[in-house]
Amino acid sequence: MNKNEIAAALREMGLKNGDKVLLHSSLLSLGKVDGGPEAVIDAFLEVLGKEGTLLMPIFGSLGILTEIFRNRPDAVHSPCPVGTVAAIGADAEALCKDHWQAATAHGKDTPFTRLADMGGYVCLMGVDQDRNTSLHSVEALLELPYLCDTTRTFETPEGETVTKTWKYYPGPHRDFIGVDRFFRESGAMKITRIGNSQVRLIKSRDLLDIGMALGRKDPAFVLCDNPECADCVKQRAAIYADRMKHEAFQLSASSRLAGRYIPEIIENLAAAGIQAVELDYLQGRACAFMAPEKLAAAVAEFSAAGVSVSALSAAVVPNDAETFAANVKAAGITRVILPVGAAEAGKIAVDAGLEVFFRNSDQTAIAASKMINDFNLNVPAKACFNPVSFLKANETPFLKSYRQGRFIKIIGQLDITDAVWDGTLKPLARGNGEIKELISILRCHNFSGTFCLGGGTGAAGTLKENADQLLDLLDNM
Numbered sequence: 001m002n003k004n005e006i007a008a009a010l011r012e013m014g015l016k017n018g019d020k021v022l023l024h025s026s027l028l029s030l031g032k033v034d035g036g037p038e039a040v041i042d043a044f045l046e047v048l049g050k051e052g053t054l055l056m057p058i059f060g061s062l063g064i065l066t067e068i069f070r071n072r073p074d075a076v077h078s079p080c081p082v083g084t085v086a087a088i089g090a091d092a093e094a095l096c097k098d099h100w101q102a103a104t105a106h107g108k109d110t111p112f113t114r115l116a117d118m119g120g121y122v123c124l125m126g127v128d129q130d131r132n133t134s135l136h137s138v139e140a141l142l143e144l145p146y147l148c149d150t151t152r153t154f155e156t157p158e159g160e161t162v163t164k165t166w167k168y169y170p171g172p173h174r175d176f177i178g179v180d181r182f183f184r185e186s187g188a189m190k191i192t193r194i195g196n197s198q199v200r201l202i203k204s205r206d207l208l209d210i211g212m213a214l215g216r217k218d219p220a221f222v223l224c225d226n227p228e229c230a231d232c233v234k235q236r237a238a239i240y241a242d243r244m245k246h247e248a249f250q251l252s253a254s255s256r257l258a259g260r261y262i263p264e265i266i267e268n269l270a271a272a273g274i275q276a277v278e279l280d281y282l283q284g285r286a287c288a289f290m291a292p293e294k295l296a297a298a299v300a301e302f303s304a305a306g307v308s309v310s311a312l313s314a315a316v317v318p319n320d321a322e323t324f325a326a327n328v329k330a331a332g333i334t335r336v337i338l339p340v341g342a343a344e345a346g347k348i349a350v351d352a353g354l355e356v357f358f359r360n361s362d363q364t365a366i367a368a369s370k371m372i373n374d375f376n377l378n379v380p381a382k383a384c385f386n387p388v389s390f391l392k393a394n395e396t397p398f399l400k401s402y403r404q405g406r407f408i409k410i411i412g413q414l415d416i417t418d419a420v421w422d423g424t425l426k427p428l429a430r431g432n433g434e435i436k437e438l439i440s441i442l443r444c445h446n447f448s449g450t451f452c453l454g455g456g457t458g459a460a461g462t463l464k465e466n467a468d469q470l471l472d473l474l475d476n477m
């Protein structure tokens, strides 16, 4: 290849005088080029002409072509220590100026989005979408919840030393390669060959529009689904936590569902994006019977990992209810969930300063709600509604139990679990627990209490599976 052949191929591809192009390239992909990297740069500049502009990102590890481009005497560098680009041409200054003042490195008021506004192109020469910086623009414009802040101290073009934080900065691993087919299928991206190089050309505006449509549909669209990729597991969890923040209810999960040992439980909660735990069992033992110092240490360990304890759940209340309540309180837990009928222990717990929920076990809805309402005549308490236990009492949890027991007035927690009539646990909305109906009606009331995955009776499958099933239900209501 020589300069003229490359220029002809670029024109053939559709580039012309006055165009603006952001180029990501691998020189090696072209094969042997007479005149080397200089000839490739000159071919682009010749085709774009005096009115055109060529840009290249100049951060990360740079190839020889970019290295030479950025060092050309007429190259303008965008004055920003993150997401920096170099540009040569009529609009170099307009594209680059004040880059550092933008709120993000790749979003609004940066060379990347200005290029789209000016009708420019993104060109990938012998590289894939993994190198496509404009996909960072898509992420930043969507303000995806897994993106982080980044801070740098640097000198502005005016010679001032400034420390600045840019929001929505790209994280570690993403799978941009998988996006390529959407650009291809849209028809907006051309793929041609120059020498041995596969060259992609797409209008920057089309790239942003297509990418943003994908991201709006699925905020995890550039995350990989490899369960061994710790980066993407964490980034997916951030999306999940952000999604749940927009719900009125508080999400928690049974410690028994989340794992056996505390570090394992913390890791599984983090991977699922859940920030609260209901302590029922740890290492197979009932938390209600833990030694007070061990219980306090467990709460502290969760707290240090950013996990709050939504409640201590006791399926059986210890004989010495006063000591039990005092220990729970001393551990820093604010709420206990006791079995329906444990009125005496409930009174003691309220007196100890704890919030009390009563969970149905084998009662009918009428009996369970009567007990809670009677209790409430003297001291406040709420219902923890377990649909699987109502199934075992031969009631349809939504159509009968929830309505007959008038639980709307007293419910403080819904256990998120499902089963068939004999109590065999099933994935959410795959049993007879009417869990979808229960979730839906509570959401319609803007229920601000707790949804607890696997609370009380446990749940089929893993914590992650249940969290995903819940999200799926919410997204399909």
Ligand SMILES: [Zn+2]
Pocket (backbone or CB within 6 Å): 173, 174, 175, 223, 224, 225, 226, 229, 231, 232, 233
């Ligand atoms: Zn990954």
